[in-house]
Amino acid sequence: MQVLFQSSSEGTVPGLGIIPSKVDLFSTEDKTVPHMGWNSVHLLDAPHGADAADEGLDEALHYYFVHSYRAAYDPEREPDAARWAHSVTQYGREVFVATVRKDNVFGCQFHPEKSGDAGMRLLDTWLRQPATSARPCPSPTPSPRVPFPPAPRDSFTKRIIACMDVRANDQGDLVVTKGDQYDVREKQHPTGATKEGSPSPPSPTTTASPLASSATVTATVAGAVRNLGKPVALAARYYAAGADELALLNITSFRHSPLQDQPMLAVVRAAASNVFIPLTIGGGIRDTVDPDGTPRPALEVAGAYFRAGADKVSIGSEAVYAVERLRASAGADVDAEVRRGDGSSAIERIAHAYGRQAVVVSVDPKRVYVDASTYDGPRKDEVILGSGDEEGKAWWYQCTVSGGREARDLSVVELARGAEVLGAGEILLNSIDRDGTGRGFDLDLVNLVRRNVSIPVVASSGAGNVQHFVDVFEKTGVEAALAAGIFHRGEVRIEEVKESLDTHGINARKTKPSPWGKDVE
Numbered sequence: 173m174q175v176l177f178q179s180s181s182e183g184t185v186p187g188l189g190i191i192p193s194k195v196d197l198f199s200t201e202d203k204t205v206p207h208m209g210w211n212s213v214h215l216l217d218a219p220h221g222a223d224a225a226d227e228g229l230d231e232a233l234h235y236y237f238v239h240s241y242r243a244a245y246d247p248e249r250e251p252d253a254a255r256w257a258h259s260v261t262q263y264g265r266e267v268f269v270a271t272v273r274k275d276n277v278f279g280c281q282f283h284p285e286k287s288g289d290a291g292m293r294l295l296d297t298w299l300r301q302p303a304t305s306a307r308p309c310p311s312p313t314p315s316p317r318v319p320f321p322p323a324p325r326d327s328f329t330k331r332i333i334a335c336m337d338v339r340a341n342d343q344g345d346l347v348v349t350k351g352d353q354y355d356v357r358e359k360q361h362p363t364g365a366t367k368e369g370s371p372s373p374p375s376p377t378t379t380a381s382p383l384a385s386s387a388t389v390t391a392t393v394a395g396a397v398r399n400l401g402k403p404v405a406l407a408a409r410y411y412a413a414g415a416d417e418l419a420l421l422n423i424t425s426f427r428h429s430p431l432q433d434q435p436m437l438a439v440v441r442a443a444a445s446n447v448f449i450p451l452t453i454g455g456g457i458r459d460t461v462d463p464d465g466t467p468r469p470a471l472e473v474a475g476a477y478f479r480a481g482a483d484k485v486s487i488g489s490e491a492v493y494a495v496e497r498l499r500a501s502a503g504a505d506v507d508a509e510v511r512r513g514d515g516s517s518a519i520e521r522i523a524h525a526y527g528r529q530a531v532v533v534s535v536d537p538k539r540v541y542v543d544a545s546t547y548d549g550p551r552k553d554e555v556i557l558g559s560g561d562e563e564g565k566a567w568w569y570q571c572t573v574s575g576g577r578e579a580r581d582l583s584v585v586e587l588a589r590g591a592e593v594l595g596a597g598e599i600l601l602n603s604i605d606r607d608g609t610g611r612g613f614d615l616d617l618v619n620l621v622r623r624n625v626s627i628p629v630v631a632s633s634g635a636g637n638v639q640h641f642v643d644v645f646e647k648t649g650v651e652a653a654l655a656a657g658i659f660h661r662g663e664v665r666i667e668e669v670k671e672s673l674d675t676h677g678i679n680a681r682k683t684k685p686s687p688w689g690k691d692v693e
């Protein structure tokens with residue numbers, strides 16, 4: 173859609189100039205940028221009585237947006253451009269063009285192919301009625317449009333993300349696993365129940381391929397990798413259940429992850445052909461070398477995942493090393509607001525090629541307990557004083573690499589800020605202390621990171637019930653919440669989470685049953 177405009181402050185190359193207006197960066201005054209997530213559209217009155225609703229858009233549904241630049245909707249100052257506007261969306265206080273329409277040209281700012289059933293409906297309408305419902309535009313005497321003043325609150329929703337930690341089990345099959353504080357090996361035999369009250373798994377399926385259609389949970393053996401199902405089948409299940417986004421993390425990729433013969437690529441390809449919501453892929457996004465000695469730069473690895481159907485790549489360990497280098501090169505100026513990388517890190521290279529919205533930095537922090545009365549270390553400004561059942565304790569958050577195995581001399585605040593400077597578009601904030609515990613998100617950690625960056629933050633680790641999602645959205649300004657274990661074990665359904673958010677007045681995307689839903693069951 174943006175290429176139809178005259179120009180964009182995103183770059184210096186002119187647009188096609190068909191729409192007489194320019195595209196600009198969102199203001200960050202009242203919101204996080206990128207605008208990343210699900211929002212609704214407001215259909216404008218079409219000239220000459222054409223019915224915008226016939227064009228496949230539905231004001232009751234949400235569409236997936238992910239962008240930092242937008243075409244403002246300003247009918248008074250730019251009536252010629254506004255004549256193209258077909259629907260608008262509000263983010264924060266800004267109202268911008270969501271779709272444009274003239275004759276048989278239709279462009280949209282959101283991603284219909286990632287907008288679940290709502291997007292499928294739109295695409296279906298376009299394909300069925302290519303030019304027959306063309307608008308007779310431009311009108312010689314433009315009809316006045318109903319102005320769309322910013323509402324007190326936008327319709328941007330909080331996102332619920334289902335995460336699949338994927339690794340090969342001891343038989344070499346790629347399975348969805350789940351750790352307790354990152355330990356993914358079974359501790360007991362032979363019940364298979366990983367937690368009291370969790371469903372007993374059915375028969376063992378130790379030889380199935382990662383692309384098998386069954387999401388079956390397998391029987392367990394002490395010491396074996398915990399197996400909670402097949403990634404593609406689980407992805408399809410969560411899509412049908414109304415997940416807003418999915419994350420697939422290859423959790424052992426730090427060991428060895430040649431691009432050649434990478435089974436995760438096949439998983440992503442298979443998932444993306446059935447699942448029409450955003451997919452984040454993580455693990456092993458770094459410079460690597462294939463067994464035949466061919467170097468594979470991180471940008472090429474990321475590109476392979478994008479071509480397979482990923483929308484975002486998530487970078488863990490490499491982000492820590494990149495921020496360490498950034499801080500070392502900044503020297504005494506390390507805390508200055510304006511710092512820039514040298515362009516060499518994977519974050520910078522991928523963000524430059526694909527846009528910052530395509531780069532997530534996955535953070536694996538761990539608490540370091542200190543004595544608050546005597547601690548005078550470099551992270552004293554980041555020390556959290558415990559309350560409630562943690563009264564009397566104090567700690568700061570240290571970053572780790574290699575799946576939590578190695579702690580680094582970097583705090584979570586330093587990493588998050590550095591990642592934003594380098595060009596990350598989102599922070600996926602795990603907590604090793606809370607992972608798999610079901611004790612709820614670490615709200616201190618989430619608040620700490622949320623107030624230190626202006627990009628979206630995804631809270632992860634510790635969700636044990638629906639109230640934990642309500643708490644994290646009500647008590648922090650976080651944009652999204654991610655869970656794994658409770659969804660995999662069937663203890664909490666995504667639908668229940670959405671209903672509970674709705675009950676508490678928290679914007680959540682509602683899904684409607686549709687013919688497209690059947691494709692993924």
Ligand code: 1PR
Binds near residue numbers: 454610657
């Ligand atoms: O370092 O770029 O190769 O990326 C490796 C990625 O793998 C990182 O994103 C890292 O977080 C992840 N990872 C590595 N080891 C583990 C492990 O569990 N042993 N998993 C791991 C991280 C955290 C979340 C989890 C939430 C929610 N798992 O993905 O899903 O904590 O869990 P819960 O709801 O059950 O509490 P690189």
